[in-house]
Amino acid sequence: MPTKHVSTLQAPKPIGPYSQGVISGGLLFCSGQIALDPESGALVEGGVDAQTERVLENLVAVLREAKMGLENVVKTTVYLADMADFPEMNDVYTRYLGQRAPARTTIQAAGLPMGVRVEIDVIAAY
Numbered sequence: 001m002p003t004k005h006v007s008t009l010q011a012p013k014p015i016g017p018y019s020q021g022v023i024s025g026g027l028l029f030c031s032g033q034i035a036l037d038p039e040s041g042a043l044v045e046g047g048v049d050a051q052t053e054r055v056l057e058n059l060v061a062v063l064r065e066a067k068m069g070l071e072n073v074v075k076t077t078v079y080l081a082d083m084a085d086f087p088e089m090n091d092v093y094t095r096y097l098g099q100r101a102p103a104r105t106t107i108q109a110a111g112l113p114m115g116v117r118v119e120i121d122v123i124a125a126y
Contacts, residue, residue, distance in 0.1 A: 001025055010061035012036035015113065021062045028066045032079065032121040033058040034113055048085040048117040052092040055120050060096075063124060071100055072124035078106040079119040089118055 006021035011033065014020060021030045035044045035051035038061070044054045063069055076097070080089060086106065102122075112119050 006030075006062055006066045008061050008065035010038055010064070011058040012038050012041060021066060023066060026126050028063070028068060028072070028122075028124040028126075030059055030062050030122045030124070032077075032119040033062070034116045034119050036114075043114055043116065047088065048080075049088045049092050051116060051118050052089045052120075055118055056092065056096045059120060059122055063122075066124070068124050068126070070097060072126065073097065073100060073102045073122050074125050075103045075123040076105075077121050078104065079109040079112060080106065081109065081112050081115075081117045083108045085117055 001024055004023040005019045006023060006028065008020065011020055014031065018031050021028050033055045035054040036042065037044055037054065038058065044050055060070065063072065078089065078093070080086060
């Protein structure tokens, strides 16, 4: 099955050997995004709410590059450094995806890149 790699300057450059997204079989698999500003590469300031906002904006940029939007998202995985951050993350998440309610898994991770509070990946369908 052929694949196409998705890359945009509107989302942070990968910090490792991975693609921002890969299209295969009519699905877009977006790598986990953290709260890095795409222009500066710096971690955004603020708590989990500010980080979640930046993460979702980064994912929107990857989706746009693939000619998709949040309405195409069918599955998300949310990784939290601390489940106590769930209510704040969920408030921001609901503003972006609450109307569409894709399938979602939320877990507490032992550690996340660069000490962030939240990382999110998505799968979207054409």
